[in-house]
Amino acid sequence: MPSSDDDAPAWHQLAEHFAAGARLFDLRAAFRSDAGRFDHFSQAAPHVFADLSKNLLDRTAEELLLRLAEQRGVTRRRDAMFAGESINATEGRAVMHWLLREPAGDTGRLDAQRREVHATLERMLAYAEEVRADEGITDVVNIGIGGSDLGPQMAALALAEHAAPGRRLHFVSNVDGHELAAVLRQVQPRTTLFLIASKTFTTLETMTNAHTARDWFLAQGGQDVARHFAALTTNVEAAAAFGISTTFGFWDWVGGRYSLWSAIGLPVAIAIGADGFRQLLAGAHAMDRHFCEAPPESNLPLRLGLLDVWYRNFHGFTSRSVAPYHSGLRRLPAYLQQLEMESNGKRVDLAGRPLSRGTSPVVWGEPGTNGQHAYFQMLHQGTDVVPLEFIAVRDAAHSLPLHQPRLLANALAQAQALMLGKKDAGGHKDFPGNRPSTFLVLERLGPAELGALIALYEHRVFVSGAVWGINSFDQWGVELGKVLAKDIESRLASGDATGLDASTAGLLQRLRGPALS
Ligand code: F6P
16 A cells, blocks of 8 residues: 555645756855845744755745645644644654643643643752752762753753853763763762653663662762652652652653653753743743744744755755754754654654655754864765754853854855855866755854754654654654663573574674683
8 A cells, every 4th residue: 555645746746846947956046046035035933043045945846845734734733733632643642742831821721731740840940949059969960861861961061051050960871881980980979969860761771870870879878869869750650669759750742852841851950940941941832832823934843844855855865964053052963863863764654654755864963163174075075965954153151252253154154165165177176066054043042042942843853754644753663672682681691692693693702702802
C-alpha cells in the first residue's frame, strides 16, 4: 500500500515548479530583480527576528509550500496537539509540553492538568530558591541523559550570565565512568546536591551513574541522602524505591526531548532563579501563541518547517548546519540534534507504511566563529550544498569593546560570502556562491529570548514532521541497541560468543582479551 505522503496535489505542483526552473534559482539574480525580497522573506516573531531571504526559495515555491501544509493538515494537527488529543499514537499519548509554559488560571480546557502543572512548578521553584539560598550547597550535579541532560545543560550554559555566582553546576550523562569520576574528584558529599533526572527512571546510563553517585556519597561519609539527592521523573515510585524522598514529577505527555520546561528544568531554575525560569517559560509561551495565531504567510515555525521540506524533498539536501554566534549557545547544536533527528528520523508514516520521501536532515554545527576555521571551507567550496543557519545575538553581556562588532561582522560576512561567492579564473580560488542561509537575530540572550528560540525550533520540527505524516513524538529506533547491549554485557563477562556474527564475536574477544599490542 502506498504511504499517505503522496496524496497532496501540491507535492506535484512543487515538483513541476522545481523542474521548470526553481532548481536553478540564483540568489544574486533574485535580489537584483526583486527590491522587496528582504522585506518579503524576513519577519519578526516573539523575541526572534528571522531573515529567510538568502534561501533558494521564490514566492511561487513559498505559496505552493503553504498550500502543501494546508493539504497535509498541518494546522489541524497543530490544533489537535494544542487540544490535548493523543497525537502520539504509537505510544497512545497526548503531546502537551506547551501546557508547561501556559500561564496559571482556568481557561475551561485541560484545567485539571494545568493546576497540577502549576502546583509542581511552584514547588520546584520554591525548592530552587531554597537551594540558591543554601550556602552549604556549593555544587549541583545533574545526572541524566538525552532530553534529561541536553536541554538543561544547553540552557544553563546559554544563561550562565544570568546565573547567581558561587555555585557550580555539573552535568553527567555518559555511562562512561570517566565523566562521573571527573566530577566526583571535584566535589564533597557534604556540599553537593545530586539531581537524578530521568523521565522513566530506568535509563541504563542514568541509573548506573545514580547508583555510583549514591555509593560514593555513602562511602565518603555522606549522611543525609534525602537532603543531597532529588529526583526529577514521571516514575515517582521508582525514585522512592531508590531512596529519594524529594521528587518533582511530570507527566507522560511530556516527551523527553521536550521536557526542559518541566521538573527537568530544575538545574536551570537553580542557576537563574524562579523569576528567570518564569521568563524562560513566558518566552516559549509567546512563541506558542505566535505558532497558533499568526497567519500562515508570517508564521515563522511554519515557514521554517516548510523550508526544511523544500530543501530535503526537492533540492535533495540531506543536512543542515547551525552556527550560533554566541559561545553560550555552544550546546545548542547537540540539543537540536536530539530535537530534530529523534523526532523526525522516521521512515514510516503514522499508519506504519514506508515513506516515499526523505525525512529528517542531519543537523550539526559549532559556534561561530570557531566553525569558520574548521568546516566552513566545505560549506563555501565543497561539492555538497548545506543550508546554514546563523543565530546572532545583538547585545553582548560583556563590555569588552573589541569583540561584539567583530563577532557580528563575521556572521554577516559569512552569510554574504556564501551567497555572493567570488569568480576567479583558476579553480582553487573560485567561490561558486548561491549557497543558502537563514539568519536569526535575538536582541540579547536572556531567558525569554532563549525560551522563544527553543519553542520556535520545537514547532518547526513539528511542521516538517506533520507534512511528512510521521509521528515526531516516539523514538522506537533507540530500543534495539539497548536490548542488544544487555546481551553483549553478559557475553563480555562470560566470553560466550555463540551465535554472534563474526565481526561482533571478533571484537568481543579483542575487548576481553589481553591489552591490544
Ligand atoms: O534513548 C532515548 C531516550 O528515551 C530519549 O528520548 C530520552 O530523552 C532519553 O532516552 C532519556 O530518557 P529518560 O529521561 O527516561 O532517562
